[in-house]
Amino acid sequence: MKLLIFLGTVRDSTPPRPARLGERVAKACLTCLEQRYKEHDIELIDALDYPLETVFKPHFAYAEGRAPAALNRLAEKIASADGFIMVSPEYNHSMSPALANLLNHFGSSLFSYKPSAIVTYSAGQWGGMRAAVGMRTFLAELGCLSVSAMIHVPKAQTVFAADGSMQAGEEQGAWFGYFDRAFSQLVWWAQATATHRSEVNPHTLLQDFKTDPSERNAP
Known part of the structure; x- marks a missing residue:
């Protein structure tokens, strides 16, 4: 399986400290997956690596072959x-605006019929769980339904060091065991949907919404 980890934060300044708390969490997820799911291809997609235009223009709105090269490459990665x-x-009980902005640059047909896992974090005690609730709806609309187990990391700065390793006093086995509930569900569903996609092309079952809202409207 090929799995993409999207890191949905672009804030790289202080205060607060540390500036990119999510980078620690994403690196820890990457390490966990590389250790426990060695047979799979895992790649980190950092929203900071994709400086987008101030005026919103999604990948699919460009004429064929005219989209920025970075968006083309990411579209290919999402599709595969x-x-x-x-x-x-x-942010304000919602998901990261940077993550929503990046994902919104691509049509749902690239994401659909594939599973997702939700990982949230915070510097405080709640671990971003309120954002996670809204992310379920957002990801469902993209077509990449989230698995039931979610990961929440409260006080992430005390759990993970800058390189994603454990802070002193924290047990990697305990945290990775917690992560594994979501990741094992994700891998199971990824394998199941990949197998069925190879047998039945889901995009032939119904028309994709590509040019006009009427393509999804009721009669």
Whole structure:
């Protein structure tokens, strides 16, 4: 399976400290997956690596061959992936605007019929769980339904060091065991949906919404 980890934060300044708390969480997820799911291809997609235009123009709105090269490459990665891990902080009880903005640049047909896992974090005690509730609806609309187990990391700065390793006093086995509830579900569903996609092309079952809202309207 090919799995993409989306790190949904672009804030790289202080205060607060540390500036990119989510980078620690994403790196820990990457380490956990590489250790426990060695047979799979895991790649980290950092929203900070994709500086987007101020005026919103999604990948699919460009004439064929005219989209920025970075968006083309990411579209290819999303299309070839079998599942997604979405890592987000919480902003006003909602998911990261940077993550939503990046994902919204691509049509749902690239994400659909593949599973996702939700990972949230915070510097405080709630671990971003309120953002996670809204992310379920957002990811469902993209078509990459989230698995039931979610990962929440409260006080992430005390759990993970800058490189994603454990802070003193924290047990990697305990945290990775917690992560594994979501990741094992994700891999199971990714394998199941990949197998069925190879037998039945889901995009032939109903018309994709590509040019006009009437393509999804009731009669």
